[in-house]
Amino acid sequence: FHQIKNPIALDVILSKIDSRQYKSDEQFAADIQLMLSNAKTYNMEGSQIYKDAQLLEGFFKEQYTKFIVNSGVGVDSTGPGATSVGPRTTSGPVIIEGEALESVVVQSEVYRPGDYVYISNPIDPTKPTIGQIQSTYKSSVTGSPTFTAAWFLRPDQTYQLASAKFMENEVLKTNRLESYDAQEIVGRCWVLFVKDYLRGKPKGCTDTKDVFACESRYTIDGKSTSRIKLWQGKFPDPELELYDVPLVPVRIPMFKDESGGVDHSKKRKSEDYGDSKDDVSYCYRSLILFNFIGLLFFKMGSLTFTNIRTRS
Numbered sequence: 001f002h003q004i005k006n007p008i009a010l011d012v013i014l015s016k017i018d019s020r021q022y023k024s025d026e027q028f029a030a031d032i033q034l035m036l037s038n039a040k041t042y043n044m045e046g047s048q049i050y051k052d053a054q055l056l057e058g059f060f061k062e063q064y065t066k067f068i069v070n071s072g073v074g075v076d077s078t079g080p081g082a083t084s085v086g087p088r089t090t091s092g093p094v095i096i097e098g099e100a101l102e103s104v105v106v107q108s109e110v111y112r113p114g115d116y117v118y119i120s121n122p123i124d125p126t127k128p129t130i131g132q133i134q135s136t137y138k139s140s141v142t143g144s145p146t147f148t149a150a151w152f153l154r155p156d157q158t159y160q161l162a163s164a165k166f167m168e169n170e171v172l173k174t175n176r177l178e179s180y181d182a183q184e185i186v187g188r189c190w191v192l193f194v195k196d197y198l199r200g201k202p203k204g205c206t207d208t209k210d211v212f213a214c215e216s217r218y219t220i221d222g223k224s225t226s227r228i229k230l231w232q233g234k235f236p237d238p239e240l241e242l243y244d245v246p247l248v249p250v251r252i253p254m255f256k257d258e259s260g261g262v263d264h265s266k267k268r269k270s271e272d273y274g275d276s277k278d279d280v281s282y283c284y285r286s287l288i289l290f291n292f293i294g295l296l297f298f299k300m301g302s303l304t305f306t307n308i309r310t311r312s
Contacts, residue, residue: 004042008035014123032060062141098137104145104182111147111185112136114235118187119149119180127154128186130171130212131178132235145182150174152191152214155254159223165251167194169211172218172225190238193231198247200240213249 013031022028039053103112111117113135118128131149139146152171155164171191189210190202197213205211216225 004038006034007038010035029060033057036060098140098146101136101138101145104136104147104185106182106185109188111182111188113147116152116189116191117149117185118189120184120186127157130154130189130191132191132233134177136182139181142181146179147182147185148177148179151176151178152212153218158218158225160225160254162253164225164254166254167213167249167251169209169213170194170216171212171214172216173214173228174218174220176220192237193228194249195231196237196240198249200242202238203241205241 008031013028013035016022016031017028036053036057040050043049043053103110105111111133113133115133117131117133119131121128129149130152132152134148134150136145136147138144151174153174154171155166158172173191187210189212190205191212191214192202194213194215197211201208201211214231215228217228218225
């Protein structure tokens with residue numbers, strides 16, 4: 001019988017991320033390593049849990065090296081020519097690591113570059129990430145169909161002044177790009193430039209709750225919002241089914257008091273969160289550390305499914 005002197009679990013690590021207890025990426029990595037080491041200490045060598053812990057150790061080290069050690073997270077790397085993508089900053093286009101695919105298939109649904117999708121959000125399953133697929137490929141690491149997606153954020157996922165007003169189904173375009181396993185797609189959605197959003201809905205759309213309006217761009221590193229003057233992209237916009245009468249835009253304040261007015265006590269500005277530079281750095285780090293927890297959850301689920309299928 002082995003006694004665990006320093007017990008730790010994923011929910012504890014999530015809580016430490018959320019409460020800003022990690023002062024460096026190394027502290028986060030040390031806790032993940034401690035959790036996996038505890039799993040191997042408490043379970044017999046050769047047992048399924050022991051083997052899973054070994055696999056997760058290798059998976060975590062691989063991802064940590066790829067996304068933190070080689071990415072400059074928390075480091076000011078926004079020099080000339082750099083392109084900010086949230087927690088990662090690259091000086092060129094995202095490198096696709098694998099064989100290119102024309103599409104990925106999830107539950108008999110085909111998704112291609114240019115499609116908008118809901119992506120599983122382990123932190124808040126009620127608010128799946130909204131993204132536009134930029135590329136699809138077979139991962140050289142996992143061998144699974146994979147895609148990269150550009151993020152669109154809901155207003156409450158951004159820093160805004162109390163007086164900021166948004167439409168009910170509005171999102172903000174960002175320059176953050178992330179890669180995901182195809183199985184993390186949980187549904188289809190659409191994002192339209194506000195002028196098109198008011199004119200009609202995409203053909204094939206059965207529920208307008210899955211259609212989002214966009215008229216602003218959000219810069220994650222600068223926490224700034226600006227209106228989009230010219231809507232353009234490398235993919236064609238969806239064909240519309242026009243409404244008989246165009247919608248009338250209704251914009252309401254993000255923060256309202258009981259009387260329906262603006263609640264200035266709830267304004268969200270960088271100054272409210274301490275030093276802005278430190279806040280941005282921690283915001284970046286928190287986003288990618290949360291992503292690591294999501295990756296581990298996904299990997300654990302894959303291992304469990306494989307083990308059940310093998311035993312059945």
